[in-house]
Amino acid sequence: MNTPNATPSSKPSPTTDPDRMKTAATLALFFSGLFLIQGVFLPYWPVWLKSQGLSAAEIGILLSLPNWVRVFADPLIAQRADRTGNRKTPMMWLAGIYVLSILAFPISSDFWWLAALSVVIGFTFSPLLPLGTTITVHECKARELDYGRVRLWGSLAFILASYGAGWVLDGTSTEWIVWMLFVAGIVNFAITTRMPDPQTDRPLRSGSSLMYLLRKPVFLIYLACIGFAQGAHGTYYAFASVHWESAGYSHEMIGVFWSIGVIAEIVLFAVAGRFVRGRHPGILFAIGAGSGILRWIVLGTTDNLWLIILVQPLHAMTFGITHLAAVSFIARAIPQQLATSAQSLMATLSMGVFLGSSIWISGPLYEQFGSQVYYLMAVFSAISMAFAIVLTRTWRGEDQTFCN
Structure with a gap:
């Protein structure tokens, strides 16, 4: 006679797995640690570079270098x-090297020294997100966790860091910016x-998984959706704080502006699970792109306090819903054996080529046109919307039919 322990029904379900909450907490902490860094870097690194006597064009180059390095x-x-x-192993090495490299920035304000260190930052920090996201998506599927509710803790950490900094x-x-990045x-x-x-299976096929994905037209359309959507944030990431500072806002108020957008993002991640699960990624991309058109036009037109506060919650759409759309597509369309490569290509092209180019061109354009360069970001959002419409008509959304 079989003992109760031997019956199939005795195996813990994902919802009763005793390690489930521990795993969820660890994944949430991962995003928290990553976005503590981002919460200092995105709003205030341009301010630190400006304090070193660099021009807007030089700041644009230095900010774009990490994005370009991640392409490789x-x-x-x-x-x-x-x-x-x-x-996990490469993540630990990369995170450790990042800590050491950040300490080297105060040694010299020479442009080429800062450029070399920016390359190192791009090589060590950028890959952490796609590697960690792959682990997170794998564990969320295995343990029936809500990805959005795990990810929102990173946004909370961003708020803490940006406002606290x-x-x-x-x-x-401004010299404290480097030391805050070091502690983070x-x-x-x-x-x-x-x-x-988690140890996943080896690749489904020999040869380059990257080239395999890049030969898929639907995947290229997907990359265009996320690429132009993320590229539309270039001026915001590079010069929003610099511009608001020049408009007379305090660093604390600038932190509030950034925090408002991320608070809206947190609310989205907390409640969007069911909505995202049942929607085509192309529709989500279109919602984010439409919000971007409105957001960038307003920021390009006015420095009014209340109008800035009014449009900052649209960050939940321009970044948040777009991010969920990107992750949803990979989770539904890509086999696990190719997931890291897909995440990497998505991050490389969207945050590297598209965002890096956008940040780079924002430098000289901001010097000449000021905040009106946001109008170009609105054009990028419109292009993303066009590709989103194509994606809804090209990919039907069936699980993993993309790679069969």
């Missing part, structure tokens, strides 16, 4: 991770060592 770093590391089935800077000096890097490294380490 992300696919190289991701393809290796897919081939070995191991993502603004408060610190109003009472100190230490926290990020410690959390990375606690990440799950």
Whole structure:
């Protein structure tokens, strides 16, 4: 007679797995550590570079370099991770090197020294998100966790960092930006060592998984959707804080502006699970793009306090819903053995080629036109919407039919 422990029904379900909440907490902490860094870097790194006596054009180049480096770093590391089935080990190495490299920035304000270090930052920090997202999506599917509710903790950390850093800077000096990034890097490294380490199957085929994906027309349409949507944030990421500072807003108020957008993003991640699960990614991309057209036109037109506060919640659409659409497409269309390569290509092209180019061209354009360069970002959002419409008509949304 079989004992109760031997029956199939005795196997814990994902919802009763005792490690489920521990895994959810660890994944949430991963995003928290990563976005503690982003919460200081995005709003205030341009301010630190400006304090070193650099021009807007030079700031644009330095800010775009990490994005361009990831064009090579992300696919190289991701393809290796897919081939070995191991993502955690490279994450720990990258996070550790980042911590050391950030300490070298105060040594010199020479442009070429800062450019070299920006390359190192791009190689070490950028791949952490696609590697960690692949692990997170895998664990969320295995343990029936809501990805959006895990991811929102990163947004909370961003708010804490951006507002907290603004408060610190109003009472100190811009030199503290580097030290805040260093402390955030230490926290990020410690959390990375606690990440799950799921070992996935080896690739489905020999040869380059990257080239396999790039030969798929639907995947290229998908990349255009996310690429132009993320590229539309170039002026915002590079010069929003610089512009608001020149308009007379305090660092603390600038932190509030950034926080408003991310609070809206958190609300979206908390409640959007069911909505996203039942919607075609192309529709979600279109919603984000339409919101971008409105947001960038307003920011390009006025510095009015209340209008800025009014449109900042649209960050939940321009970034949040777009991010969920991107992750949803990969989860539904791409086999797990190719997931890191797909995540990497998405991050490489959207945050590397598209966003890097957008940040780079924003430098000289901002010098000449000021905040009116946001109008170009609105054009990028419109292009993203056009590709989103094509995606809804091209890919029907059946699970993994894309790769069959």
